[in-house]
Amino acid sequence: METDDAILMERAQAGDADAFRVLVERYSARIFRLAYRILGDEASAEDAVQETFLRAYRSLARFDARSQFGTWLHRIAANTSVEILRKNQRQRSRQERSIDEGTGEAAPLSSRDPGPDRRALSQEVERAVRGALSDLSPMERAAFVLRHFEGRSIAEICGALGLRESAGKQAIFRAVKKLRRVLEPLYVPQANREVLP
Amino acid sequence: MRQLRDEDLILYYYGEAEDPEEVRALLESSPELSARYEALRRTLETAGEAFPVPERPESYGAEVWEKLQPALAPRALTPAPSPEPGEGRNKSLRRFRLLPFSPSPARRERGPGGEGRWIGLAAAAVLLLVVGFLAGRLWPRPDEARIAEQGAFSSEARQRILVRTVATHLERSERLLTELANAETDGSFDISAERQWAEDLLTANRLYRQSTQRGGRPMLSSLLDDLEPFLLELAHGPSEIAAEDLRDLRARLEEQALLFKMRVVSQRLERDQQSL
Numbered sequence: 001m002e003t004d005d006a007i008l009m010e011r012a013q014a015g016d017a018d019a020f021r022v023l024v025e026r027y028s029a030r031i032f033r034l035a036y037r038i039l040g041d042e043a044s045a046e047d048a049v050q051e052t053f054l055r056a057y058r059s060l061a062r063f064d065a066r067s068q069f070g071t072w073l074h075r076i077a078a079n080t081s082v083e084i085l086r087k088n089q090r091q092r093s094r095q096e097r098s099i100d101e102g103t104g105e106a107a108p109l110s111s112r113d114p115g116p117d118r119r120a121l122s123q124e125v126e127r128a129v130r131g132a133l134s135d136l137s138p139m140e141r142a143a144f145v146l147r148h149f150e151g152r153s154i155a156e157i158c159g160a161l162g163l164r165e166s167a168g169k170q171a172i173f174r175a176v177k178k179l180r181r182v183l184e185p186l187y188v189p190q191a192n193r194e195v196l197p
Numbered sequence: 198m199r200q201l202r203d204e205d206l207i208l209y210y211y212g213e214a215e216d217p218e219e220v221r222a223l224l225e226s227s228p229e230l231s232a233r234y235e236a237l238r239r240t241l242e243t244a245g246e247a248f249p250v251p252e253r254p255e256s257y258g259a260e261v262w263e264k265l266q267p268a269l270a271p272r273a274l275t276p277a278p279s280p281e282p283g284e285g286r287n288k289s290l291r292r293f294r295l296l297p298f299s300p301s302p303a304r305r306e307r308g309p310g311g312e313g314r315w316i317g318l319a320a321a322a323v324l325l326l327v328v329g330f331l332a333g334r335l336w337p338r339p340d341e342a343r344i345a346e347q348g349a350f351s352s353e354a355r356q357r358i359l360v361r362t363v364a365t366h367l368e369r370s371e372r373l374l375t376e377l378a379n380a381e382t383d384g385s386f387d388i389s390a391e392r393q394w395a396e397d398l399l400t401a402n403r404l405y406r407q408s409t410q411r412g413g414r415p416m417l418s419s420l421l422d423d424l425e426p427f428l429l430e431l432a433h434g435p436s437e438i439a440a441e442d443l444r445d446l447r448a449r450l451e452e453q454a455l456l457f458k459m460r461v462v463s464q465r466l467e468r469d470q471q472s473l
Contacts, residue, residue, distance in 0.1 A: 017269065024265060025258030032257070033250045042251055043403060049261055050268075050426070051433045057269050084433065087396065125247040133248075147211060148245060154213055169204070176207050176241065183240045 005069040013060050020060075023069065024053050030070075031077045037145040038081040038138075039088070040130060048084050052077040074150065075160040078142050082161070085138040128182040136175050143168055144175035199223070206234050210241060267453060268426045357470070359412055363405050363421075364466040370398050370424055371459045377431075377438075378447045378456065385437040395431035402428055420462055423455055 003022065011019035028049055035048035055076050063072060133141055142161060146152040152160070158168040201223055209220040224231050254260075373394055380386055402425055409418040427450070438446075450456055 020269070021262050021266075024262045028258040028261040029253045032253055036250045037248060047399075047429060047433065050265060050429055053261065053265050054268055054430060057265075080433070091396075125243060126249070129244050129247045132244075148241065149248075154211075169208075172211075173204050173207060176237075177203070179244050180237070180240050183243055184236060 006065065009060075009063060009069050010065065013063065020057060023073075027070065027073055028053075031073065034074060034077050034145065034150060035081045035084075037149050038078065038142050039085055040134060044084050044088060045081075048077060048081045051080045051084070055080060071156070074146075074152075078146060078160050082138040082142045085141065089138070125183065125186060128186065129179065132178040132182045133175070135178055137171075139163070140171040140175050143171035147172050148175075201230060203233075203237070206237050209234075210238060264426055267423070267449060268430055356412070359405075359408055359414075360466050360469050363409065363417060364463060364470065366398065366401050366405055367420075367459050367463050367466070369394075370402070370428065371456060371463065373398065373431075374427065374450060374456060374459075377443065378450055380443060385439050386443060387436065388431070388434075388438050389436035392431055392434065392436055395428045399425070399428040399432045417462065417466075420458055423453060423458070427455070 003019075005023065005026075008019040008023050012023065031049050031052050032045055035052070036042065036045035039045050039048060052073065056073055059076070063069075133144070136144065139161060143157050143163070146157045146160065147154065154165060154168050154172070157163070158165050161168070163171070199219070201220065205214060205220060208214045209217060214220050224234055373391060377388070377391060402421055406418050406421040406425065409415075409421060427446070430446075
């Protein structure tokens with residue numbers, strides 16, 4: 001039987017590295033999924049996983065035993081991912097400026113747009129979803145991922161990301177609006193068939 | 198009857214409507230509203246299905262732990278140096294003073310006091326700025342290693358480019374870590390410049406690690422693997438590092454003899470460059 005998170009955390013707080021190892025092993029894949037959805041690429045998500053556990057380890061003393069370890073860790077992971085996403089966006093924007101100035105190498109257009117005829121619908125949908133998500137601010141993206149993929153309540157999300165409730169809701173509304181804008185046109189014929197008998 | 202906005206439907210979909218019964222009744226009574234909700238539901242479900250996450254192997258947790266462990270070494274392995282009399286008001290100056298690298302904090306030499314500290318501060322600040330600037334501008338970019346891998350060059354030329362770029366990368370990384378290992382502080386230390394520097398090095402390190410793995414240089418790849426957690430920690434850490442964390446970093450560097458290994462490998466790469 002698995003040892004309870006709370007017991008492991010208590011041991012980890014007392015300096016038991018093995019207890020912390022069990023928690024790392026138990027939660028790594030879950031944290032990777034969250035980070036990947038916020039960040040959108042594997043390497044950055046791997047970084048976020050490492051960084052999340054580092055921060056958790058450094059904050060062991062501040063963990064409130066009444067809290068759920070998983071919730072606490074997801075909170076650290078979401079904030080870490082938001083920070084990494086901001087850095088990535090800054091870096092990308094610097095690179096794009098550099099390309100505009102003619103001092104760098106332009107990204108190959110073919111990889112971004114291989115031509116609609118060769119794409120399966122599912123690939124197009126995935127691309128559209130990724131495109132819509134990448135248009136969101138890091139905070140909007142994190143809020144949407146936590147609500148839509150992780151099933152966290154808006155109140156929990158606002159607590160985790162330090163947002164007011166109205167701002168948390170607006171972040172999710174904007175994300176959904178962007179997704180609808182890109183996805184609904186792909187489903188028009190099907191929608192019509194279903195809605196109009 | 199209340200008109201429902203898209204926002205109300207979104208909240209209903211997520212089970213967060215203020216009055217879900219009211220929304221349900223409105224949906225049942227209005228085909229137009231029901232169609233709007235259907236479209237929304239389909240979009241959100243499609244979005245959920247259309248964003249697959251790459252699978253991690255079962256051993257993933259153990260792999261994360263293996264990489265993480267070196268960075269979790271017990272903290273405060275070495276005691277903080279006790280402040281000298283009258284040093285309190287010079288705290289902000291001492292934190293910028295850089296000393297020659299030594300293997301153990303206990304054997305560290307103390308720098309001169311008084312005006313010497315001002316000089317140390319100025320020199321350190323200038324040095325960090327200059328090195329940070331040069332690091333980003335003058336040294337080869339990671340693209341070179343990637344280009345070297347892409348087959349546009351002969352095998353010998355590829356090896357030469359790889360060796361040269363990795364040697365430069367190690368040299369830059371060693372400088373960064375040495376700067377931090379030698380920085381003395383009893384307060385907090387502003388490392389925003391080093392953090393930016395580590396961020397650039399981290400991206401390059403990942404690429405070089407893969408290149409050296411593919412290029413049949415496992416020892417080099419293993420060294421870059423050891424280096425990565427330190428760069429990761431600096432790149433994603435706070436812009437100020439506390440004295441305790443700095444001592445901890447130094448202790449871990451010493452424990453793994455990372456700087457020593459980097460120097461040895463750099464010398465070997467230098468020889469390789471001459472022979473290639």
